[in-house]
């Protein structure tokens with residue numbers, strides 16, 4: 001059997017009791033570290049808390065060579081761990097399909113996701129979010145501006161946009177870097193930069209930071225340690241505005 005388990009947002013204690021029990025009874029434990037990360041716990045801390053040895057996986061181990069995971073799931077109970085919810089803003093549906101095609105039983109144990117944490121931290125209503133986008137670190141000769149198209153389309157339709165920020169093995173994009181890249185996209189396309197951004201750092205930690213304001217304010221703000229995320233709000237409803245004023249210094 002292959003069980004996809006969400007670890008929640010910040011440290012080893014964000015997993016559900018059901019998820020923890022499932023890990024404790026597993027024969028093999030895999031953790032992917034490329035779609036999200038638990039910044040409050042390294043792999044040693046997780047191994048100690050779960051009482052299990054963990055095999056750490058990169059993107060290629062899951063998307064191109066999932067053989068080891070599938071074999072372990074054929075031979076016993078394998079669990080596949082992901083930060084946040086295992087099926088939110090990941091490509092793990094593909095792994096579940098591959099498992100099913102090989103006759104392997106699968107299951108999902110859900111967890112808190114950044115997708116819903118932003119609603120509580122920012123006060124922006126979950127039903128007002130449109131399509132999300134991701135801002136990648138630009139590479140030589142590659143600077144995609146499609147995230148700005150998504151943001152603009154959402155604003156035109158009175159919808160908020162959740163903007164995921166790039167994670168690389170050696171760095172995590174900050175709110176300041178993300179806002180600056182969105183400004184550069186606007187400049188390149190001859191468009192206006194959105195008027196308000198909401199930056200959020202370390203959702204799920206004891207001290208998350210939430211700051212709302214224009215691009216200049218967010219670029220100058222100190223959000224501290226990763227992970228970071230941005231929301232570009234549409235026209236704010238009265239209570240959303242009041243909430244951002246009280247909890248995010250708008």
Ligand SMILES: C[S@@+](CC[C@H](N)C(=O)[O-])C[C@H]1O[C@@H](n2cnc3c(N)ncnc32)[C@H](O)[C@@H]1O
Pocket residue numbers: 009010035036037082083084085086087088089090112113114115163164165166167200201202203204227228229230
């Ligand atoms: C591709 S999404 C994966 C979402 C994950 N599966 C979930 O359900 O939470 C990962 C991105 O979300 C944001 N993110 C995830 N966890 C976060 C946290 N605790 N605080 C702030 N941003 C976070 C970061 O921008 C990160 O690069």
